[in-house]
Amino acid sequence: MVKNSLNFSTVPFENIDEFARRINDEFESGKVGYFHLPKGSKKLIEKASVIAGEYEYESVVVIGMGGSSLGTKALYTLLKDKAKLKAYFLDNLDIATCKSVLGSINFNKTLFFVVSKSGTTIETITIFKYIIDKFGIKNFKENFIFITDPDSNLEHFAEKHNARIFHIPANVGGRFSVFSAAGIVPLLFLGIDTKEILKGAKACKKSFFDEKDDSILQKAYHFVTHKSAKTNVLFSYGDKFTHFNEWYVQLWAESLGKRCEYKRVGLTPISLIGSRDQHSFLQLIMDGTKDKTVTFIKVLDWADKDSASNLSLEFLDSCDFTNGLNISEVLNLQCDSTMRAVINEGISTDLITLEKIDEWHCGYLIYYYMLLTSAAGIMLNINTYDQPGVEVGKRILKMMLSK
Amino acid sequence: MVKNSLNFSTVPFENIDEFARRINDEFESGKVGYFHLPKGSKKLIEKASVIAGEYEYESVVVIGMGGSSLGTKALYTLLKDKAKLKAYFLDNLDIATCKSVLGSINFNKTLFFVVSKSGTTIETITIFKYIIDKFGIKNFKENFIFITDPDSNLEHFAEKHNARIFHIPANVGGRFSVFSAAGIVPLLFLGIDTKEILKGAKACKKSFFDEKDDSILQKAYHFVTHKSAKTNVLFSYGDKFTHFNEWYVQLWAESLGKRCEYKRVGLTPISLIGSRDQHSFLQLIMDGTKDKTVTFIKVLDWADKDSASNLSLEFLDSCDFTNGLNISEVLNLQCDSTMRAVINEGISTDLITLEKIDEWHCGYLIYYYMLLTSAAGIMLNINTYDQPGVEVGKRILKMMLSK
CATH class of the missing domain: 3.40.50.10490 (Glucose-6-phosphate isomerase like protein; domain 1)
Incomplete structure (x- = not known):
């Protein structure tokens, strides 16, 4: 199972109903x-x-x-x-x-x-x-x-x-x-197992289009309407998410940084890996300008179940509080405690929990993020699927080289 | 040599003189x-x-x-x-x-x-x-x-x-x-060769404190006073910069995300690697909200001097414009052309050029970034050197585990 808990207030369905219809139209049109x-x-x-x-x-x-x-x-x-x-x-x-x-x-x-x-x-x-x-x-x-x-x-x-x-x-x-x-x-x-990947994606599709789970729309709506927080941090716990986060950054930045007539709009993605980046970017989230939302990702059941040592070393016994615990569970508790600290600052957060990392869950997660991006794009009233801005540099390069 | 060209207007020295004095005081005090x-x-x-x-x-x-x-x-x-x-x-x-x-x-x-x-x-x-x-x-x-x-x-x-x-x-x-x-x-x-690293750092120190090169102060001042652009993108060309960029993100975020009395201040770092991220984040810079400055880093003389193939493949001859060129030089031209495209959008940029990648230049670059961070911290009127915000999560974690 993939669960997304939103730690911010949602809106009545009538506020997002129009967007639900428009994403359905995109779906039906066959253009996307x-x-x-x-x-x-x-x-x-x-x-x-x-x-x-x-x-x-x-x-x-x-x-x-x-x-x-x-x-x-x-x-x-x-x-x-x-x-x-x-x-x-x-x-x-x-x-x-x-x-x-x-x-x-x-x-x-x-x-x-x-x-x-x-x-x-x-x-x-x-x-x-x-x-x-x-x-x-x-x-x-x-x-x-x-x-x-x-x-x-x-x-x-x-x-x-x-x-x-x-x-x-x-x-x-x-x-x-x-x-x-x-x-x-x-x-x-x-x-x-690519079949399982597609099955996971299909489950997400079903949840959104058939079962009308509105959490993706609520989240996109919150991100788009949160005027003072246009930066969206994805804080994934575990090294395995490193390139997933990079994929997210590309998806989000290239899809949602656009001109809408003469206006420039955009949501800025940031990738963090926990617990590592608790020793890095977290300080800025906690004490810096409140211009960010934070999505946490954690995996409930990691394949590696090694326990932390039970050793109590002289002078280092203040670190014994992890002794004997499943190390992956400590990682998850770090995710929970960091999220709690961020919530206490009044910052919008949400938590995606994957039961485990396998093909099905990864397929679900990827499809989830593509839907979230489509929803945000519709709400920003932009073309989510083009990238006109990257052509300029290419033209200049060719010009430079033709000289 | 390390050169930094600022593609934005600088201010008269009297505007930054006070900050130069305060960073000198920090230097003299021995506290930093x-x-x-x-x-x-x-x-x-x-x-x-x-x-x-x-x-x-x-x-x-x-x-x-x-x-x-x-x-x-x-x-x-x-x-x-x-x-x-x-x-x-x-x-x-x-x-x-x-x-x-x-x-x-x-x-x-x-x-x-x-x-x-x-x-x-x-x-x-x-x-x-x-x-x-x-x-x-x-x-x-x-x-x-x-x-x-x-x-x-x-x-x-x-x-x-x-x-x-x-x-x-x-x-x-x-x-x-x-x-x-x-x-x-x-x-x-x-x-x-760590001696050479320190020599490079020393050269940067000399340039700043003895020769009074004000480019670091000018840049910090621009970043701090550019009210609509609180996000600073570091766009480094070449995979070798991957972890340097991560180091920068930590340095910048953890130093400059702070409370100044009751106010939250902060500059948000973003790490990009070229030319790769021209296919990712660049679209957001080009067409999205103009809330970012962009620093480009390029290396003039890369150790690898392989040339691009001279092959002209049927149907793919539109890609022949790199034929026979030094591939690293093509990378540099991609940096130049992307910077040009970003400048054309009216976005603040600057360019750091390293003559080559060796211990001396890396030492210089690292010291340069630490000075830049110190200067920005003084201008933001914060304590650049602490990280109070990261303690909260640690306390919550201990509390969770003691239950």
Whole structure:
């Protein structure tokens, strides 16, 4: 189960009813593809499973920027214990990282996923060509799988070389694409149960669209109407959430930082990992300007159940209060106590509890966040699914280089 | 050289003169210890070098929360190419991470640094005791070095066991402690040239205090007085800055999120890595609410000088504009073009250029950021060096556990 407790006052349903209708319209219109992927990607899994059987490999490298790799990386990091293979991600134009990754793999036993929605992401293609040169690749069928929009130039290239291609549906945006081939195919090849991921997503979809659970709408409404707190902190307890948080930051920032006619609007995401960041950003939340809301995430039942030592060391016995406790439970208590402290300051918080970390719960969580983003976008009256602002820098870069 | 170009209007020196005097007073008073570490830590290096020669080990594990490990981690990640050994960091109460790190080291060839300023940081001591149990440790002299405040309980424990101890000066706060034993000793044991780090720091100190370069004061003043932009984005180009950025986030948030009498003040730090996050957070900066300043960091001369491929692939020739270029230079051009795009939106930016990444430049950069933080703290009229807000959660945790 995934539970979300809102520690702020909610509004009568009539206040959010219009937004519920509008998100339903988006859903029905078919223009926003991700809503339907929990069902739509089932066939994809069948197709990919067959193909996965044809390959022999021991590691996977995903080459992709932003939404083309972040969702996969988030789920891989959360579900690493269940993956059968090691995955690497080339998600930056950083040549040192690139060389380090390529130096630690066995090329002949590695499957590369080249993921680019547009098909011409400059970083992705530059890295791809670097790899071609490095390994002198002639045959793209053996080690490469291409994931891109139908009819993109990358697809044409792959077709020409008889290489494997999977499509990201045209109506699914990069940062909403983790349940499309962009995420599902690499995760499946890594040995993760992608059917269960989709089942979790489907459960969230059902809860929202069929059972009319209004907690997502209430939360989005609170975030959007909380005029003095336009920064939303996601405080997830446990290192496994590191890349999930990065995925959230991209989803939230790129979807909700927009112009609405001549006005600029936006909600700013911040990623924190507990308990670590209690020793960092927490001070600013507690005593700084009250311009933030805080969402806590905790996992009730962690797989690792090691107990803290029962040792009582001389001079250090003031730290004995964790003795003998399940260390993961101490982490959860740190989450509870920090949330309590933040609430006491009169700051809006909410708590997402996952029963455990498995495919189902992760699928649910990811879908939950995409719905939350869609809801906030509708309430901000913006186009949640485009990213016009990132094109300017690209144009300037091309101009600089053409000189 | 380290250069900082400010792309916003500066103020006449008389506007910031008072703050320059107050930071000088802080410097002279001796109450803020970090200012003097570039000189003060020289003896420490001599002492630590002798001791380092007595150990034989192949990896280093640093156990420490927040400021007790972040500075070391930042410098280690920046200077990894120069380190002779592999370092691991246990900086979270995450048992899965802890087990994974302990599972990948050879205990008998590993040197553990237990770093805690107070000496009783609950996460640090809990992990320390976990390790004692796991490896059945009786002798703390062989594999452990303790770094803590003089007269802390951790020091008394270490003394009792005849173990090695290094002191963090009492007037040096955790997040300002990287040039004290907390950072210098582990880095020296890792084989990094700590003398050069201090030399770089000293050059920055000289530029600020002796040569009266006012760019740091101008920048702090701009950040503090820019009423509509209380969020400061650090956009560093290159993966190597990942943990430097985390260090900055802690330094900035924990130092500048404070109450000034009954008022809450604070500047919010955000960490971005380029070019990766051009595909993420950038959209929010470009089109969202103009409530942010952006500092770009780029390295002029990267060690890796690989060129982009000269291949022109069918259908993908629109990406040929990077062909044959030094890939790191493309990264720098991405930095330039993104900064240009952000400036065009009328957003305050500045650019820090490091000639290259080596000990000297990293020492300079770290000292620069500590000075910037001190200056902003004085202008906000707060105590930059305490962290009262993080104690509340700890008290609640103890209360919960005593039930």
